[in-house]
Amino acid sequence: MTTEDKSQPAGERVLIFDTTLRDGEQSPGVALNIEEKLEIARALERLRVDIIEAGFPASSPGDLASVTAIAKEVRGAAIAGLARAVAADVDACWEAVRHAEHPRIHVFLSSSDIHIMHQLEKDREQVLEMARTMVARAKKYCPDVEFSPMDATRSQPEYVYRMLTEVIKAGATTVNIPDTVGYTIPEEFAEFLRQIQAHVPNIDKAVISVHCHNDLGLAVANSLAAVRVGARQIETCVNGIGERAGNASLEEVVMAIKTRPDFFHLSTNVDSTQIHRTSRLVSQLTGLTVQPNKAIVGINAFRHQSGIHQHGITKMRETYEIMDPRDIGLPAGAQFVLNKNSGRHGLKARLDELGYEITSQELDRVFVAFKDLADKKGEIDDRDLDALVSGERRAVEDVYKLDLLQVSCGNQAIPTATVRIVGPDGAPRETSTTGTGPVDACYRALNQLIGVPNQLVEYAVNSVTEGIDAQGEVTVRIEAGGRTFVGRAADTDIVVASARALMNALNRAIAHLPGERQEVMSNP
Ligand code: KIV
Numbered sequence: 001m002t003t004e005d006k007s008q009p010a011g012e013r014v015l016i017f018d019t020t021l022r023d024g025e026q027s028p029g030v031a032l033n034i035e036e037k038l039e040i041a042r043a044l045e046r047l048r049v050d051i052i053e054a055g056f057p058a059s060s061p062g063d064l065a066s067v068t069a070i071a072k073e074v075r076g077a078a079i080a081g082l083a084r085a086v087a088a089d090v091d092a093c094w095e096a097v098r099h100a101e102h103p104r105i106h107v108f109l110s111s112s113d114i115h116i117m118h119q120l121e122k123d124r125e126q127v128l129e130m131a132r133t134m135v136a137r138a139k140k141y142c143p144d145v146e147f148s149p150m151d152a153t154r155s156q157p158e159y160v161y162r163m164l165t166e167v168i169k170a171g172a173t174t175v176n177i178p179d180t181v182g183y184t185i186p187e188e189f190a191e192f193l194r195q196i197q198a199h200v201p202n203i204d205k206a207v208i209s210v211h212c213h214n215d216l217g218l219a220v221a222n223s224l225a226a227v228r229v230g231a232r233q234i235e236t237c238v239n240g241i242g243e244r245a246g247n248a249s250l251e252e253v254v255m256a257i258k259t260r261p262d263f264f265h266l267s268t269n270v271d272s273t274q275i276h277r278t279s280r281l282v283s284q285l286t287g288l289t290v291q292p293n294k295a296i297v298g299i300n301a302f303r304h305q306s307g308i309h310q311h312g313i314t315k316m317r318e319t320y321e322i323m324d325p326r327d328i329g330l331p332a333g334a335q336f337v338l339n340k341n342s343g344r345h346g347l348k349a350r351l352d353e354l355g356y357e358i359t360s361q362e363l364d365r366v367f368v369a370f371k372d373l374a375d376k377k378g379e380i381d382d383r384d385l386d387a388l389v390s391g392e393r394r395a396v397e398d399v400y401k402l403d404l405l406q407v408s409c410g411n412q413a414i415p416t417a418t419v420r421i422v423g424p425d426g427a428p429r430e431t432s433t434t435g436t437g438p439v440d441a442c443y444r445a446l447n448q449l450i451g452v453p454n455q456l457v458e459y460a461v462n463s464v465t466e467g468i469d470a471q472g473e474v475t476v477r478i479e480a481g482g483r484t485f486v487g488r489a490a491d492t493d494i495v496v497a498s499a500r501a502l503m504n505a506l507n508r509a510i511a512h513l514p515g516e517r518q519e520v521m522s523n524p
């Protein structure tokens, strides 16, 4: 068939279970607040995923609140919550998801000996009993129950078959086979699923799902191998984020199935035209940048550098493109550009098109920042707008705000920064410090003023757009109170962007570590 053959029948449906808000949120450095989680959940609703795993309600009061809020608001998709196989988790999960149109409780329990013996410190029979009773408990609350034997791919297969048989008897309607540590290989995984189908007598009573991690870069390949042999739910994260190397990427799974109906004879319910904007939103809110060459959503995914390719594309797009960029929601043709003559209305219209749900107060602030940036750099494209909106949103939550920053540096000078910030009491605090360079001087000053003990573990500057007048976007990662916090900021002056990014990370640390805040409040 040709790459654009639409004559293939749609085929059987594969359910897309999105866990960006649960496994994705477990990515190191990611800490989303409730508003950010709701915004991602709304984007997933528009994307038309079948199931949204909204969080792990028993893990923290914040997760309980955010899963509850999502269950109350989001319609269409089923809303799942994760629960360990213990009564308190199952009860908390139900408490949160019960408000959903279609609630789901997702119970998990390890099945590998390495987890059973060293983590759970139990034996196989005890674990089997926990799985059975907790699935039965979940079933009393909710007709839709999923069960995952964690680390299934490193478990004794016969034990997994027994566990699945028992949980299906107890009421599980979906059995999810996790490759928790990203260990399996496509052919091997497909064979494991075939054996599950052969050895679990009641398997026809449950949907088979897969949850693959990307430690060997095989999460998508393993997931696709699984649907070839009968799995009908794939667990994914937008941009492939998640624990360690992440999970199977939603956009890669969905576009593989859509692009190759001749091979898979399957379909999903996902509206692929929402992929691009959802990917950008998740990247902005999590602070996890998408690598330029990332399949489907990387900035280079539809760019052609070689003259021969460009020549081919201008004659016929299909010469070097297997997907139509419009299918993932990329605007056809040139990037949309605004400038200093663009009005509030034009800005709002473009932000709407990009999928931002922006309040009129937010728009007021973004418009001021937009005018300021347009004065400095002339043309403002979608990437600038992303940086502006996320900068304004992040700044709103900040307890400490940057008021003044002056830096002197040069090849004959001692880099010195004078910094003034305004704290929650509205009082300015100012200090001057020297450092090895302007950013170091500025960071020393901010750390003195804010007083949250932390270690800078990553500092990166990227250009938001091309050109010497481009904004520099700074991403920092700090460790404070045993957790990692990401800060991000963009400005045409990279020292200003650096200062704001550190302040953003410190403000996030303060919001999540109340003890540290005490120290801050008593700081002069
Ligand atoms: O990777 C894993 O095993 C999980 C389970 C909770 C499904 O995330």
Ligand code: ZN
Residues within 6 Å of the ligand: 023, 178, 180, 211, 213, 243
């Ligand atoms: Zn996982």
